[in-house]
């Protein structure tokens with residue numbers, strides 16, 4: 578399949594105020610794409626936009642849990658750029674709590690952002706892509722969408738759910754010139770654990786040794802851009818053991834189960850030592 582040239586294309590990135598989304602904005606700006614940057618924090622979005630001065634950028638604050646604002650948001654993008662070539666559903670929140678500690682309300686809140694937000698915006702954008710005769714939709718899932726990781730029951734459930742939705746969507750729209758890519762990051766150095774929720778829904782705001790030791794966000798963005806340029810259906814990105822866990826799970830599932838028991842104990846000890854958990 579022909580590789581994508583991003584010059585003059587319109588790319589809408591959610592979760593663009595921080596971390597992977599912000600790094601993707603910079604990387605696509607360097608490739609000459611027009612950008613639409615969304616998240617809730619307008620100030621941080623504006624900062625991200627300022628770092629993308631090579632290209633035309635629309636700062637479009639949007640809470641992905643607010644479905645009622647999406648039609649208007651799509652209309653604003655259409656009015657400014659008259660097309661959407663790539664939508665990257667990247668907004669997300671993580672979790673740091675055991676299943677026993679986690680309120681049902683917290684599980685629902687995680688799903689609102691990580692699952693229903695991605696689905697709703699995709700459904701709002703898809704008719705425009707079909708009308709223009711082409712498009713590319715991506716979602717930042719996670720290695721946690723491929724396996725169960727302790728202290729993240731809700732996050733893992735949500736990321737498995739988006740993997741399922743977008744894999745099924747690909748099968749439906751592939752023949753209509755719409756590409757669907759699932760992005761599967763391992764540990765990436767961002768504010769993900771700081772912004773994660775605790776069991777009661779409050780901000781976890783904790784340190785995370787695995788994330789701190791993960792791949793740098795700019796390097797991660799470069800791998801993702803390359804994968805999207807090649808229109809890869811799935812893009813795995815990371816540098817640690819968690820990336821190897823993808824094939825370990827497939828070929829040696831019992832080994833992975835043992836590794837996850839170890840992971841639980843390692844982190845439980847870290848909590849006891851008040852070192853923060855990953």
Ligand SMILES: NC(=O)c1ccc[n+]([C@@H]2O[C@H](COP(=O)([O-])OP(=O)(O)OC[C@H]3O[C@@H](n4cnc5c(N)ncnc54)[C@H](OP(=O)(O)O)[C@@H]3O)[C@@H](O)[C@H]2O)c1
Pocket residue numbers: 591592593594595596597598615616617618619621639640641642667668669670671690717718719720761762763764765766767768769770772788791
């Ligand atoms: N870092 C990792 O190790 C890692 C690994 C696997 C997958 N991921 C995934 O990568 C994606 C980006 O996360 P990150 O690591 O870059 O973390 P981050 O630095 O915490 O960024 C999360 C982004 O999501 C936005 N967001 C959160 N809730 C939102 C909402 N309701 N509406 C709109 N935007 C919202 C945040 O902006 P506002 O707060 O301004 O709204 C922020 O821009 C997430 O989907 C995450 O699950 C990360």
